[in-house]
Amino acid sequence: MERSNPRPATGPKTGPAAGRGVPATKARILDAAEALFMEHGFEATSLRTLTSAAGVNLAAVNYHFGTKEELFETVLRRRLDPMNLQRVELLTRLEAKAAPHALPCDRIMLALFAPALRLARDPARGGKDFLRLLGRAYADPAPFIRQFLAEQYAPMIARFKSAFARALPHLPRRELSWRLHFIMGALSYTLAGTDALKLIAELNPRGSPNDELLLRRLAPFLLAGLTAPLPGLDDVASALGGDIVEGVAAPGADRGVRKC
Amino acid sequence: MERSNPRPATGPKTGPAAGRGVPATKARILDAAEALFMEHGFEATSLRTLTSAAGVNLAAVNYHFGTKEELFETVLRRRLDPMNLQRVELLTRLEAKAAPHALPCDRIMLALFAPALRLARDPARGGKDFLRLLGRAYADPAPFIRQFLAEQYAPMIARFKSAFARALPHLPRRELSWRLHFIMGALSYTLAGTDALKLIAELNPRGSPNDELLLRRLAPFLLAGLTAPLPGLDDVASALGGDIVEGVAAPGADRGVRKC
DNA sequence: CGACGATTCAAACGAACGTTTGAACGAGAG
DNA sequence: CTCTCGTTCAAACGTTCGTTTGAATCGTCG
Numbered sequence: 001m002e003r004s005n006p007r008p009a010t011g012p013k014t015g016p017a018a019g020r021g022v023p024a025t026k027a028r029i030l031d032a033a034e035a036l037f038m039e040h041g042f043e044a045t046s047l048r049t050l051t052s053a054a055g056v057n058l059a060a061v062n063y064h065f066g067t068k069e070e071l072f073e074t075v076l077r078r079r080l081d082p083m084n085l086q087r088v089e090l091l092t093r094l095e096a097k098a099a100p101h102a103l104p105c106d107r108i109m110l111a112l113f114a115p116a117l118r119l120a121r122d123p124a125r126g127g128k129d130f131l132r133l134l135g136r137a138y139a140d141p142a143p144f145i146r147q148f149l150a151e152q153y154a155p156m157i158a159r160f161k162s163a164f165a166r167a168l169p170h171l172p173r174r175e176l177s178w179r180l181h182f183i184m185g186a187l188s189y190t191l192a193g194t195d196a197l198k199l200i201a202e203l204n205p206r207g208s209p210n211d212e213l214l215l216r217r218l219a220p221f222l223l224a225g226l227t228a229p230l231p232g233l234d235d236v237a238s239a240l241g242g243d244i245v246e247g248v249a250a251p252g253a254d255r256g257v258r259k260c
Numbered sequence: 261m262e263r264s265n266p267r268p269a270t271g272p273k274t275g276p277a278a279g280r281g282v283p284a285t286k287a288r289i290l291d292a293a294e295a296l297f298m299e300h301g302f303e304a305t306s307l308r309t310l311t312s313a314a315g316v317n318l319a320a321v322n323y324h325f326g327t328k329e330e331l332f333e334t335v336l337r338r339r340l341d342p343m344n345l346q347r348v349e350l351l352t353r354l355e356a357k358a359a360p361h362a363l364p365c366d367r368i369m370l371a372l373f374a375p376a377l378r379l380a381r382d383p384a385r386g387g388k389d390f391l392r393l394l395g396r397a398y399a400d401p402a403p404f405i406r407q408f409l410a411e412q413y414a415p416m417i418a419r420f421k422s423a424f425a426r427a428l429p430h431l432p433r434r435e436l437s438w439r440l441h442f443i444m445g446a447l448s449y450t451l452a453g454t455d456a457l458k459l460i461a462e463l464n465p466r467g468s469p470n471d472e473l474l475l476r477r478l479a480p481f482l483l484a485g486l487t488a489p490l491p492g493l494d495d496v497a498s499a500l501g502g503d504i505v506e507g508v509a510a511p512g513a514d515r516g517v518r519k520c
Numbered sequence: 521c522g523a524c525g526a527t528t529c530a531a532a533c534g535a536a537c538g539t540t541t542g543a544a545c546g547a548g549a550g
Numbered sequence: 551c552t553c554t555c556g557t558t559c560a561a562a563c564g565t566t567c568g569t570t571t572g573a574a575t576c577g578t579c580g
Contacts, residue, residue: 025527041401043303047568057529062569064527139399139449141301178477182446189399189445217438224488225481285557307538317559322539324557 026064028054033075038133042072042140069144076137076148079119079130084156086115091163105167106223112160112183113215116191120215135191157184168227175230183222190218286324288314293335298393302332302400329404336397336408339379339390344416346375351423365427366483372420372443373475376451380475395451398444417444428487435490443482450478 032054036045047068051058065071091111095103120131137145161180165173292314296305307328311318325331351371355363380391397405421440425433 044401046566048566057527058568059530059570060528068568136399136401139396141304141396175477179481182450182478182481185449186442186446189449190442217435218442220488220490221439221442221485225485228480228484230480306536308536317557318538319540319560320558328538 025054025056025060028056029061029064029071030075030078033071034078034130034133037072037075038129038136041136042142042145072145073148076134077152079122080134080152083115083119084152086118087111088156088159090114091159095163102166102169103163105164105226108160108163108167109183109219109223109226111163113187113219116187117215131191135188138188164226171230179226182225186218186222190215285314285316285320288316289321289324289331290335290338293331294338294390294393297332297335298389298396301396302402302405332405333408336394337412340394340412343375343379344412346378347371348416348419350374351419355423362426362429363423365424365486368420368423368427369443369479369483369486371423373447373479376447377475391451395448398448424486431490439486442485446478446482450475 029050032050033045036050036053039045047061048058051060054060061068061071065074091103091108094107094111098104098107116131137149140146157180161176164176164180165171168176171179289310292310293305296310296313299305307321308318311321314320321328321331325334351363351368354367354371358364358367376391397409400406417440421436424436424440425431428436431439
């Protein structure tokens, strides 16, 4: 029985039906998990609900994936790995094409967004639902999720940070780091599509939550923020120093900030 | 006994020690809940952990608040209500001062940010930890949280949307709605301070996660995005139409987008 | 055929959860 | 004192969770 090593070497197909499309169970679990994790989150999705939806036995998850957490990581990795790989490859290709000039940062952002869009359009199961799962994972408090994402994203982020630094030589590195953080935050939040304040539904009454349209609006927004002039040191601060609650609020507080 | 109405009218102090600082239990539960919900999220915080930390009996939560969910809403409402009230009042006051001219949108954003900053600086317990709790709640999948936040935020959001619409008459209403959504998303994500990719720690090695500094960097970033020129219709789209993965990628795709 | 190994299955395990119960407590009013 | 009533308490309830178990199943190969 060998229960001491429950997971039988996650390797290739040594399965029962041998040569062809064998472990339908494993794939069905992955697909159901992606859909349910997307809809209800990690903690709120029970293995009993999941295995029922997938039409497999309850124990199948632990047999094939070992643990619920490992299943979650597998679900994420299945689409995240290729996407981040595409991002870095695309960036490298665009940079090579622009050489010896630095790649302008709207192109860099294109390399960041296009693979996500491409994933959203993926005809295969998942598609844009996966982006919602990903955005939700970004905000999950579970430590194992945070660590997994950090490891998964760190190299890609570092690569893009270098590219942006080359495109924006005047921008202090620290400021760039902040702005990249804001960009990833807005991107995650938007992709999560949680409709927190029902804004999306109100804005896009038709049933189709057009992700492409969404990213096409988000990209210029973030690009403008990225290339914004450096903030004055006393924009918000001076307003807070004066008693804003009584309406005094910094007469000349708009230095360094673009007017409307 | 009257167990048919377990919660004894959440009204004022009719307590045991009568006249003074009575239901220490209730306050201790609220404080402990704020800290623990902040650190671990709603689902991951058990009532047993919570009541142990607060030094009260397990049943006290159900006695005083009825339900774990109602406790959570109370924790949020305790600081959220005053903050959103301050936001709207400050906006109204600034608008009155600017009349008959429209209030420029950097000032509008000041009214959005300053009360949050003020809350972060609050010497009373909670302070900036609460903002992290709030940012986390924004991304929580639990339906009751989403509904609660939507009801709580909708009026304030609508008020600010009108103000921005007056300051940006050339911006289509639909575009403005999107950008406001992006702003609230980036704000929530930033306030959540989840340090998803450990960026914050790397950027701010000193122990103090200076929220003021953070918002002072976020505000110009978002302001630039808000006032960005309208996106061309084929920035990202044409790049996607051409086969970006092979590096063709839209030679003249930067129309309408500010160059770096 | 017969044994093997990978897979599936029904059933159970132990733990943790939110909530309820009914008795004990303790100050204030009659 | 006695009764009352808001509060606290230890204990238990019923449910659900992720995981484990050991037998049954089935195609493959000697």
